[in-house]
Amino acid sequence: MNAQAIPASTPPNASALLNNDDKDQQLRDDIRHLGRILGDTVRSQHGDEIFNIIEIVRQSSIRFGRDEDEVSKQALEAMLDGLSNDEMTKVIRAFSYFSHLSNIAEDQHHIRRTRAHLVAGSPPKQGSLAYTISTLMERGYSTAQLVEFFQTAIVSPVLTAHPTEVQRKSILNCQMVIGRLLNERDRMQLTPEETAANEEALNRAVLTLWQTRMLRNSKLSVLDEVENGLTFYDYTLLRELPNLYAGLEDLLSQQSPSKEPTELASFLKMGSWIGGDRDGNPFVTATVLEQTLTMQCTRALRFYLDELHALGSQLSVAQLLVGASDQLLALADSSPDQSVHRSDEPYRRAISGMYARLSATYHELLGGEPVIHPSGQARAYQNVEQLSADLAIVHNSLLLNGSAALTRGRLRHLRRAVDVFGFSLAPIDLRQNSDVHERVVAELFAAANPACRYLEQDEAGRIALLLAEISTPRPLSSPYLVYSEETQSELAIYRAARTAQDRYGKAAVPNCIISKTDSVSDLLELAVLLKEAGLLHPQEARLDVNIIPLFETIADLRNSAPVMKHLLSLPEYARLLDSRDLAQEVMLGYSDSNKDGGFLTSGWELYKAELALIDVFAEKKIRLRLFHGRGGSVGRGGGPSYQAILAQPAGAVQGQIRLTEQGEVITAKYANPEVGRRNLEVLAAATLEASLLAETEPAPRPEFLTCMNALSDHAFAAYRNLVYETEGFEQYFWESTVISEIAGLNIGSRPASRKKTTAIDDLRAIPWVFSWSQCRLMLPGWYGFGSAVRAYLEAHPDTGLALLQEMYRDWPFFTTLLSNMEMVLAKSDLSIASRYAGLVKEEQLRETIFTRICKGHVATIAALKSISGQSELLAANPLLKRSIRNRFPYMAPLNHVQVELLKRFRNGDQDERVRRGIHLSINGIAAGLRNSG
Template sequence: MIAFFQEKGITPDQLQHLLDEMSIELVFTAHPTEATRRSLITKSNRIAGLLESRDNDLLKTPRQRAQWQRSLESTIDLLWRTDAIRRVRQQPIDEIKMGIYYLDEVLYKALPDLYAEFEELLAEHYPTLHVPPFLRLGSWIGGDQDGNPFVGADTMHTALRLQREHIINHYRDTIELLAQEYSQSLTHAHITPELQAAIERDAHLLPEYDRELGPQTTLEPYRRKLSFMWKRLGATLTPPTSTEPYTQTFAPLSRHEEPSSSIAFQNAQELLADLILVRDSLLAGGETELAHGLLTRLIRQVEVFGFYFVSLDVRQHSERHAQALAELLSTTGLCKDYRALDEEQRLNILNNLLGDPRVLTRPGLQLSPETWHILHTFQAIRQARDEYGKKAVSCYIISMTSSLSDLLEVQFFCKEFGLNDLPIVPLFETIADLHNCTNVLGHAFTHPAYSAYLEQCQRQQQVMLGYSDSSKDGGILTSGWELYEAQLRLAALGKEHQVGITLFHGRGGAIGRGGGPIYEAILGQPAGTVNGHIRITEQGEMLSFKYGLHDIAIRNMELVVTGVARSSIPGEYDNEVPQEWRDIMRDLSASAHERYRSLIYGDSSFISFFEQATPISEIGWLNIGSRPARRTKNRAIEDLRAIPWVFSWMQSRYVLPSWYGVGSALEAYIDEHPERLEQLQRMYQRWPFLRAFLDNLQMTLSKADMHIAQRYASLVEDQALRQRISKQIQEEYDRTRALVVRIVGGQDLLDTSRVLQESIRRRNPYVDPLSYFQVTLLQRLRALGGPLMLDKDEEAEASAEQQERARLTYAVLLTVNGIAAGVRNTG
């Protein structure tokens, strides 16, 4: 990346401005697509570490090599003996601990190492630059309530409390190491007056501990100061009042909670200030190496992780807010049936509520548990921001946003709890909502109440774009293009109203949910929409692949930073896309949308084919997530979440959501005028958006296997249905594959990416047998009545048929795990 800056003639001032403006956040989610248990992930990582030590020739003696061999064999033995299937469904606390695992084991060190590497490279060519903490981490784990009844106010505080405990213990461990190392005596070293004054203040604050340290440390000022910091961090660990359980006896919170201890650090900035005092004193005394070692890394860690490790987003469905407000208005006699009102009538009521200084959510109201759930959530957010800092809960996301009232309803709840600067983030997910997003926000930016709210948020507006549901709703091509166009319109809207727009990309792990190589995806964003600011979800299934190992985590983050930096340099990726190309994509999108919808939603019998030709019914027994697979109990595809939708098609090797409809659109376009093929080839070579899209399409078409998919189709009982839809899918696959190869060049898929091509070819022989096993097992299991899991007590009393069903269920789930691990990008 540094070479790129030099090649483009970027001056130090220009680069410093870019670094100061950049804001990148990778947001972890707990979506239920990580089929591999944490026990297996940790053991696999242990094996990777052992192999790395051998590759690096760290085993010098016969005794070391023998010990290495024993460690490897024992870890592999444990892998074989560890159950690959979860017997109990995961709870939110399990997901929270899984997220913290990656933070503890990898990212706590990897993220500051990335900064250090970047600073070292910059120092060679741009020695005067300062690197601010532009890359941070976020999380939905513990805060994502959309469709998950098990996540609420308590869950959010549990996540924040555990994260706080872990990060502060990390700081204490590092400070303890520094205290042991920094033994400089005043006889041979000097400290700054500022550090001396800070030590004296600490001694006054902690007189008993000062006496406990003993007279020796008075001659060792650095050790003494670090010891005080270690002690104060211990007091900071005292559990806050917000860990007490919430009840339906609602009472508004006070505006400020007293700290648990007077010696505790009140916030991370106080700790950071102390660390900088120590560093500046070392530099003033000429101890440069000590100042730039472990201490510098700790300073960066405190800058990035604060006292909360990662900031938490809270998300809820827009309908839940409307329901809660309707009940509040009905109970207080202000409106009999808010839900029955049209948009204009709702806005009139919301305008009055937002302009009324009185609090509507008073104690003693008789409300349903669902409404209390919403109220306690906002209560908990206020409390968390008071106790952990405002950055601890970074925003509130509204799923399925479709109107201005969706935003104002959340603003009303924020007003009720004194949350006057909590960013409200609309999430636009369906094709229709992507079309309408600028209308909704245009009205919001000119609405007096929301415009005033924006002022409290420094006129910054996050907008989340849903890749998963838009793809499930309209197909992969239409989703990609509508997202592209929506970003352009949003960027223009922000300029018009002088509102800073940060786009939050809700990318999934699979291509059918917006996944794929992150670097190419960022470069493929429309010109003028990144501008150094971006948020991106990192899905649960991809965490072990992207962040399971230190070096891989750094590599992944490097790709994100490089992509954002290159996309944000003026003149690099802001060339105007010809209108003709956009018209072509608009036509292709409409054609692909029609083809996709006609099969998925227009054919009433398709749902039966889907349920029988994929393991959608069985994967729910995997216990891989705390959230239900469907939003409601209906069978309709509309109510099925995008994650299990993609997961099941990947299992059956159709990979249908990632390519269906594209071939028909391309064929119809080219058949009208054959010379259009050359035009599409030029567009692929010159347009990063289309290149990223078609390269992802190559990958998913390569992972699909229609021969194996036909074996899954044999599970469909209705022969006429099976033959009709199988033929339709097969023809569309052949059509798409042939046309993609013609556009991108080469003789076969991925000829333009030989490494990936070879990787998939080598992987398939190990995955394919599992698919054949799965089809046979599914056939036998369904013939006996479907999945059944038994615990040890139930097994003893079960009939022979029940025991056989349980064994077959276990075997099916093993194949699901194996295919998921082998195919990757599963959901």
């Protein structure tokens, strides 16, 4: 943070940037520049003494990481022990903000190099739609076939609120300003005055960031989480999703022999759990769901109103000069805008009328008035399709009258936005645990017929009762009976979903997910509750929402195919699927399966579950849509989305996929508009490839599957033995990580544990993984692999290694599995982890477990290198390797200071600065890791 000032320079030309041997020179320049500004800010705010302390901490931390000896460890501990609580806080803030600034510089560098490739005319890069479309064309696909594919395709990233998203919106706003200023320096040749102004603005932005509170004063409510999620629509999604569609349509038009404009179906749409996920979150209620939808609708309608207002100012087309269609003229004549100044401007009058109608819709749905008042009164739109139809009239009239170019700007993007986001902005999924459904249904049955002892029935008896109930239009509940608070709450939220569909459209609340599904009755219990709310119609055999099982634990994944086969064999349920286009969604949970069985076994059981489900659905002639419950970290199913989708078994994607976007990964992917568009493009490209090219890929050889079974068995045994069977491991976990302190951080509305115990079984997967990330062990992302490979090679000394190497080379699933594990290992640090292990009070427990973990770590890295043929980690991923090299020396001090503060806090120092310092360090480390939760 003490680098010299670097003046802004003219933007480099693309060839110079791409041909430079040092691809990261500009990135390092930006990091040094921002670090210098941060250093100057700290010095100006707190003086040379604090600045020098920060520099000493940095140098000591680097020395400890390099030497890893007892002398450097003692020196570091002595130096930190001498700092006051106030000094500690300032050190943490400095290194935390440096992590944030490094992330901004890194994102900008990715954008810079992507643009340089585009300007230089480089071949399309893998993961881009241009690359995918080109590849498909080479394989013989026509434009018409691709357009047809998108007619039924579904790609849906689903934003979820989780406590690893530690950013405040105020911090994000500051970061957006800094990113914009760096971008300005890249793209524009600035005059000396403009350079000075840019530099001054950067200094102001960093000072504002430094003076902005990083932590929240109070715990987040669900509606706070909703508001946080909506900011990404402001930053990125409302504009970049339409941009992506426009780019893809133009790409397909260029490939078409006729070169005619292409209009695609809206296959890529966002989804959300925020405000609808009730599993373990008692604060999500019917009222919260209603308020969430109101907030979402407000965001969507305000955007459309602003865009219509701007479009009206732009389409100043005069009828005296250009004709208009009869439909457009009728639209103009029906407008309340009768100004003589626009009498010969039918497009403006038509758009003014649409603005008036949308204003009335705003008032009807939300009860308020838009910022800019309409020109007069008009009737409200009854649904979003009516608004789309009016926009289509404007579009078609321009096309018919020689003004095609005018359809390709704001009008095009607005039409797409309306089609993608509707009146509800994003579909909200409802999620609840199967245990809750079971209790509610049992209470409803008991109230209606005390002789019906639902909970005492076996599975067959339950199914019979439930099928009979969903086959009759008679309600099971009664307004004249008193039910428990839980039952009232569950019925209320489904009724609120029905009201939402009536109000905003069927897309507002289209999915209901059942956590911890392990039987057919779990799905039918939800069906009964949907019938009570009017979302299942027995007489018409119609479902208004998708019933989606979520299989999470290892046992549940193994049981998923038999459960679905039984369900799809029921005539009563099969008839309901007719109303859902003969498609059934199944969600697979990566987080709890990992916590249950470890990284390797979780990945393998998920893969096998998909294979089994593919066979069941093919037999039943039902379309399978998989919903992947991936977390931010590899320990919760995270990792690069492109490789993850391509690693799916053949037949698993079929043009439709949904996946969760969680924690701080949402910020990393969608806070920056260009980065956000790139991530959305990657999802679309991967879905195309996985759907259309999967059939050409060879199936994994039988010996690959046999080998994976053996590896999984060994890894599962090793993981379970350490985590669930080792005496004292629970104590080791709670004392050597920040799990206790995470519970006190105001970063989420959901409790960290399902029950008020310290049992690992009851702990949520998110804080489990997050805690291991903070102490830099990353245990859930690798443990068990090394011992599994060693056991396999001992059993197959002659052929084992060669087979593993073939699997790594030829099987995308195995390649991706090891690539994700390699990323985790590269972010782990045993020297830092040893200081967290020192927090464990019992020396024998500490030595026993930490030594065992270290041996597993060494064995895993050795096994990975042997299989991949690499001499060092990330040899095949230089981009991530350079990122870690640039950022991690400045992140390590946060770990060391966090350990010192944990010591003080746990030894009884109740100074508020200590508690706040711990929470600040959690924030900074999460920012540095970027995908820790």
